[in-house]
Structure formats: structure tokens, C-alpha cells
Amino acid sequence: MSVITVFNGLFSEAGIVVKRVVDATGSRLVTDQEIVADAAGLSGMAEEKIARAFSARTSVFNAFSHEKERAVAWLRLAMARKLLDTDNLVFSGFASQLPPANIGHILKVCLISDMHNRLAIAEREEGYAEKHAQKIIHHDDKxxxxxxxxxxxVDDPWNPALYDMVVPVAKTGVDESAALIVEQAANQAVTITPATRKAVEDFLLSATVGSVLAGEGHNVTASAKGGDVTLTINKHVLMLERLEHELKEIVGRVEGVKSVTTKVGKGFHQTDIYRKMDFDIPSKVLLVDDEREFVQTLSERLLLRDMGSAVVYDGESALNLVEEDEPEVMILDLKMPGIDGIEVLRRVKASRPNIEVIILTGHGSEADRAVCMDLGAFAYLHKPVDIDVLSETLKAANDKIKAGK
Structure with missing residues (x-):
């Protein structure tokens, strides 16, 4: 039996269609949650961080942490292992997009309906008002x-070129939609063959290579064919030959790899610079200070030491970013208009105790220091600070975070 992947628009009755396909074929349904759990188990990353890869929103720290790219690498590996181990599966959700197009025994299905019908289903099934439903659908489509x-x-997620079947569920009907998928799943064109098995093995090797590179802090695209691996570098590199040598050395140790070729991709000539993730230094540092020139200069000096940072200029913005994102270390001034540093520290430690907070102030007293340390600050430093002292303090905070994980 072939493998079926189903991608769908929200409120397109995909759940009902998929259930009927599973019942009719005797296939096992594999959800996004299962793939995420497998990826988390393989990588050691938290499931919630893996699942964030499905969101259009990217962390402000991602250029340094590569967290989204690492999550995708592990999701690919989890999917590849599933495909190698078992046939007769139905994958439904975001993970359905993970396999490459060249695995011939995968029937790729898209279930979608026009907006009018999606809004009607949202109202009927969830009781949503039209405006609220439009907002939810727009966010999910994004x-x-x-x-x-x-x-x-590809810009259009419903582009017919991505699928073997695009089924307009509202127009076709739930029963007929399921029947069409079951019929096509039995088609000789999606029968498992030695060649399609080999394509799965190539996918597994490329996914394994991708996860190994991600584990070493690299972000490149890997493909494989018969043990021959090609790595594509899509960001500009100042010392390309050195990077290529390092990549080949890492990948050459992966079981099953016969040869390694590197090349540059379309993004290589853009202005963005390739940055390897260094797990020994913090990559998600939030700088909070109302002295704009000082904090911008500090951010640049940390960048020279490969430490990624985001900058905000007041306590309220800091608290909002903490709620929306996940900084690991915060460098916090005490004297700011509005919400001061001590109150920011108090709230951060109450809601996100794992964030390590380094106080950096030019106006603090011994009494302030005692309050901050009692509230859970990692360190208390004075301006002007020696950049080497601050760097070592950041690394020590990062070591504490790693030990806690």
C-alpha cells in the first residue's frame, strides 16, 4: 500500500476526510504531534520548540540560534525514519510537506475549500463569528x-504542482473526496518499487546528515543519492574553503556517506553572512537599556564575539518580548523610565525563572544589589563594564542554562 500525505486548509473538513481514508485503507494515521514527539526524542529539543517551526513567526534570535532550522532538520529525520520503517501510513498536517517530491510511492493530497465554505464550517462547528473566523483562517494560512x-x-501553499491531487472538499463532498483518495492510493503509479525504496533511503541519509550538521551548529542544505552527498551553502561565507573543509570532515564521518560535494546556492551572493551556531556561547541575549547609543554599541560588540542579541529600550518592551519570544539571558539596566529594572527582574523571574538576568547599571547601590540577587539575578555589574568581563559572565550564565537542561 502506498503512503498518503494530506495537507489542508483550516476548516476544510480534512479531519473527516482523513478518518474515512484511514478506515477504508486500514492505514495508520501519523499526526504532526507524533512527528514532533519523535523529533524531540531524537534531538533533545523540547517539543514546543520543535512545533514552533510550523509557525510563520521567527524568533528575533534565530539568525544566531538557528533554532527553527535545527527543528526542521530533526523533523525531516523523524519523517524519514517513519517512511523507512513502515508503509501503509497516512500523514496529515504540516509534516506532510517534509518528504521530497521524488519518492514515487507517496500520494500527495491537498484538501481545500473556498473561503465562503470555510467560514460556514467555522461558524457551524465552532460557533465563530465571521470576522473572528476570518482572522483565524488568515493566521493559519499564513x-x-x-x-x-x-x-x-513555493509561495502558494495550494499550488497544484506540489500535489498529485488537489480536492475541493466543499464542492466534491466529504464522501466523494475520501473515495477519490482511496482510489488513487491503489493506482499503479504510486506503487512501492525498489527505486522508490531507494529514494526513501536517500532521504534518510540526507536527513541524517542535516541533523548531524545542525547538531554541530551548521545550517546548510543536504541532499543524497546512493551515498553521494551534496551540501549547498546558501549564505555568504568570508572563508568559504575553510567552511567547506569543516563540512566535509563532519559529513564524511556519517555512516553510509561515500562522497561529499559542496556548492553555493542562490542565497550565497546575498548580504546576509553565514554564521555557525556556537553552543558554548549564548545566542539569545536580550539587552534592556534606555541609553540607546550605549546599548546599540554593546550589541555590536557582542556581535563581534558571535553573540546574538536583541535590543529594547524600556521595561515594558522587555516584558512583551519575553512573553512572545524566549531569550535565554537578559542584560538589564536598573534605572529606566516607566517599569524599572528591579520590577522587570521580579516579573521575569516569576514568569520565566529559567532566564538568567545580568544587571548592568551605572546608578545602583549596595541595597539595590542585595535586592537583585535576592530576586534571582545571575550577576550584578557596573557601567562602564569591561567587555571581556561581560563576555565571561554571559558564558557562565550560558553554562548554567546548559547544565539545567
Whole structure:
């Protein structure tokens, strides 16, 4: 039995259609949650961080942490292992986009309906008002479009070129939609053959290579064919030969790899610079200070030491970013208009105790220091600070975070 992947628009009755396909074929349903759990188990990353890869929103720290790219690498590996181990599966959700197009025994299905019908289903099934339903659908479509763009390089997530079947469920009907999928799943064109098995093995090797590189802090695209691996570098590199040598050395140790070739991709000539993730230094540092020139200069000096940072200029913005994102270390001034540093520290430690907070102030007293340390600050430093002292303090905070994980 072939493998079926189903990608769908929200409120397109995909759940009902998929259930009927599973019942009719005797296949096992594999959800996004299962793939995420497998990826988390393989990588050691938290499931919630893996699942964030499906969101269009990217962390402000991602240029340094590569967290989204690492999550995708592990999701690919989880999917590849599933495909190698078992047939007769139905994958439904974002993960359905993970396999490459050249695995011939995968029937690729898209379930979608026009907006009028999607809004009607949202009202009927969830009781949503039209305006609220439009907002939810728009947000979900945005996530799906960003996901497809990242994996396939295609702007339209419903583009027929991505699928073997695009089924307009509202127009076709739930029963007929399921029947069409079951019929096509039995088609000789999606029968498992030695060649399609080999394509799965190539996918597994490329995914394994991708996860190994991600584990070493690299972000490149890997493909494989018969043990021959090609690595594509899509960001500009100041010392390309050195990077190529390092990549080949890492990948050459992966079981099953016969040869390694490197090349530059379309993004290589853009202005963005390739940055390897260094797990020994913090990559998600939030700088909070109302002295704009000082904090911008500090951010630049940390960048020279390969430490990624985001900058905000007041306590309220810091608290909002903490709620929306996940900084690991915060460098916090005490004296700021509005919400001061001590109150920011108090709230951060109450809601996100794992964030290590380094106080950096030019106006603090011994009494302030005692309060901050009692509230859980990692360190208390005075301006002007020696950049080497601050760097070592950041590394020590990062070591504490790693030990806690």
C-alpha cells in the first residue's frame, strides 16, 4: 500500500476526510504531534520548540540560534525514519510537506475549500463569528504558506504542482473526496518499487546528515543519492574553503556517506553572512537599556564575539518580548523610565525563572544589589563594564542554562 500525505486548509473538513481514508485503507494515521514527539526524542529539543517551526513567526534570535532550522532538520529525520520503517501510513498536517517530491510511492493530497465554505464550517462547528473566523483562517494560512515556502520554495501553499491531487472538499463532498483518495492510493503509479525504496533511503541519509550538521551548529542544505552527498551553502561565507573543509570532515564521518560535494546556492551572493551556531556561547541575549547609543554599541560588540542579541529600550518592551519570544539571558539596566529594572527582574523571574538576568547599571547601590540577587539575578555589574568581563559572565550564565537542561 502506498503512503498518503494530506495537507489542508483550516476548516476544510480534512479531519473527516482523513478518518474515512484511514478506515477504508486500514492505514495508520501519523499526526504532526507524533512527528514532533519523535523529533524531540531524537534531538533533545523540547517539543514546543520543535512545533514552533510550523509557525510563520521567527524568533528575533534565530539568525544566531538557528533554532527553527535545527527543528526542521530533526523533523525531516523523524519523517524519514517513519517512511523507512513502515508503509501503509497516512500523514496529515504540516509534516506532510517534509518528504521530497521524488519518492514515487507517496500520494500527495491537498484538501481545500473556498473561503465562503470555510467560514460556514467555522461558524457551524465552532460557533465563530465571521470576522473572528476570518482572522483565524488568515493566521493559519499564513503559517502554512511560510512553511511551504521554507520547504518547497513555493509561495502558494495550494499550488497544484506540489500535489498529485488537489480536492475541493466543499464542492466534491466529504464522501466523494475520501473515495477519490482511496482510489488513487491503489493506482499503479504510486506503487512501492525498489527505486522508490531507494529514494526513501536517500532521504534518510540526507536527513541524517542535516541533523548531524545542525547538531554541530551548521545550517546548510543536504541532499543524497546512493551515498553521494551534496551540501549547498546558501549564505555568504568570508572563508568559504575553510567552511567547506569543516563540512566535509563532519559529513564524511556519517555512516553510509561515500562522497561529499559542496556548492553555493542562490542565497550565497546575498548580504546576509553565514554564521555557525556556537553552543558554548549564548545566542539569545536580550539587552534592556534606555541609553540607546550605549546599548546599540554593546550589541555590536557582542556581535563581534558571535553573540546574538536583541535590543529594547524600556521595561515594558522587555516584558512583551519575553512573553512572545524566549531569550535565554537578559542584560538589564536598573534605572529606566516607566517599569524599572528591579520590577522587570521580579516579573521575569516569576514568569520565566529559567532566564538568567545580568544587571548592568551605572546608578545602583549596595541595597539595590542585595535586592537583585535576592530576586534571582545571575550577576550584578557596573557601567562602564569591561567587555571581556561581560563576555565571561554571559558564558557562565550560558553554562548554567546548559547544565539545567
Amino acid at each position: 503559517d502554512r504558506a511560510a512553511w511551504v515556502k521554507a520547504l518547497k520554495g
